[in-house]
Amino acid sequence: FGWFGFNAGSTLAGTDLRSLVVVPLVVEGLLVGAMVAGSAVANGFSADQAAELQRFADTVALTADRARLQASERERRGWLSYIADAGDLLAGSLDQDMTMAITGQIVVPRLAQWCAIHLLDERGKPVLQQVWHEDEKELQAVREAVAGLTREELAEPYPAGPRYSATSIPLVARGRQIGYLTVGGSRGSMLRSEFFLVAESIARRAALMRSMARLRSY
8 A cells, every 4th residue: 555655544544444455557557546445344355356446447547647647737837827927026026125025925825834035144144034924923933943044054955943844945146146045834844846846946036036126226
């Protein structure tokens, strides 16, 4: 029951089911899913029944994979639209602080439960600028967790205190690092890989727009 983190115990919990049979959905040698059947009888599936379920799974695997790919493509288009809209919002700001504020509103809560922005001062020391959280009651706790972080701590994925976990993304504009965008959630949570890639794209745009706003301010 290792496919996709499938756990028979948690699946059976709270139900009348006493047994499960799980068969893989395979397309051209690639595992794309699994089919699960349950029974209220202990040891409720014979070997012949399991084999019959596998034969049925083989007939629907291609259709299931096609649906998976279509859903993935819809999600990809959705993220591309989201990034384009974010770029338009950031480009509309002529103020450095407003650019950072918009960045936080873009990231939370769509990409992460909370985020923080540190900008580097003249000595290269990170200074906390702003913090956002989907739950305003958690803002102060997050602020305290990230306020004193050093550049070394921000340079790698790190635990941001006992209640929070996070990953920092460098803010780089025109080849110069200006700070960090930190995205995170509750302790032990993980940012999905596609969310992180989108967050990196937002960070690049935010850094560039802030740099441009800074030049216009002179």
